[in-house]
Amino acid sequence: MFISPMLLETAPAPFSDPRYIFEPKIDGHRLIFSQQNGIVRLYTRHNNDCTRQYPEIASAQFPHDVVLNGEIACVDPLTGVSDSESVMSRFQAKKSDMITQLTGRLPVTFVVFDVLSYKGKDLRKELLIQRKEILAGLSLPNANFGVIPFIESAGEALFTQIQARKMEGVVGKRKDSAYYSRRHSAWQKIINWTYADVFITGYRKAEFGWLAAVQTDKCAKIRPAGIIELGANPTHMKAFYGVVKPLITGEDRDFVYVEPRIRARVKMRNWTKKGLLRSPVFTEFII
Incomplete structure (x- = not known):
């Protein structure tokens, strides 16, 4: 099941606000993970099926059906930062032998930041902070899955850390936001240019x-x-x-x-x- 993703508006500068949580912005590409009746499909933000490209993600099984929203990352083991060019190498691979080769050489991580459906229940109208609680309670199926960390209120302090690590930026999200399948001001990005x-x-x-x-x-x-x-x-x-x-x-x-x-x-x-x-x-x- 594909669900159109919620997209980010751009904030003019780093900010702190007790109404928001703040997450590192991952330098990869958006992924919708859908497990329905035990069948897993992976989709890009534009509803392109990319299940074949990421066998280490597509082979995973949760105990219950679920739809997750996150980012595909290819983490450099030396820096701990996702390398977007490696992600694109994985995404653009279409032949089976190349996919197998790259899966061993450039393994990806699905960095999950939201749960949109769980056990058949649509969660998009639930508050973000409630969806985060549900996400935190999920047992991840393998080591190629991770849940993105977040902090409350202190967006400027997080941005300073992101700059020091030369990461892509920060995302601020309203704790009380529903999930809108479009660009919305409740989610804002601050790019580390x-x-x-x-x-x-x-x-x-x-x-x-x-x-x-x-x-x-x-x-x-x-x-x-x-x-x-x-x-x-x-x-x-x-x-x-x-x-x-x-x-x-x-x-x-x-x-x-x-x-x-x-x-x-x-x-x-x-x-x-x-x-x-x-x-x-x-x-x-x-x-």
């Missing part, structure tokens, strides 16, 4: 996108670092296109290339293993 200064080396001809590059050494060499697709408003775009024409050096079917004279600051989730900006968001030009 990383910042970088980049050069803009080109722009996409079709939909918006600025090519970004970063300096690699003291000799001022630069290398490609990805595409900025978010954050620039009409004022930023007007300023950019108003000065970029004399800097054009060439073009191809998709991009116009420019001299690396325009600099910008971006915020991002982190650096990928290939040295690219992950989900960069433009914040300002650097003059």
Whole structure:
């Protein structure tokens, strides 16, 4: 049984509030675990069946039927932090032999943070704190399952710890919230952004996108670092296109290339293993 997940709004800054609980934000992908009549199915947030990709989760059996909401994580044993690229390697594997190989090499953990149905009862109208009590009482079927910890009230203190560990962020949830299968302000995320200064080396001809590059050494060499697709408003775009024409050096079917004279600051989730900006968001030009 698929249940559309409750999605997060974005808080402008870390906050503390006695009406909320606060959890670490796991860097993976959302998963709905459904066990109905003893049959387990796994779904992404967009209702894509991913049961085959995670045999260590799909093979689990609870004593009673249950629908759980959580995050698939692939935890680095050295840092204790989930590695999103490893998660994507698992998710994108489709062939049986590759799935078997990756299950041994990159085992996943299903980090559960909510229970939506249990023993045939729909729990979505129950208060979050009551659903948490039910979740805490479940016996987990194997070592690939975990329940996310939470604290009450002290969101800012938790965010400080998350920053120190270089984790993705914090989620604040109203204790008295029901479960809404849509984006709702009762659940809010605070992202632990990383910042970088980049050069803009080109722009996409079709939909918006600025090519970004970063300096690699003291000799001022630069290398490609990805595409900025978010954050620039009409004022930023007007300023950019108003000065970029004399800097054009060439073009191809998709991009116009420019001299690396325009600099910008971006915020991002982190650096990928290939040295690219992950989900960069433009914040300002650097003059």
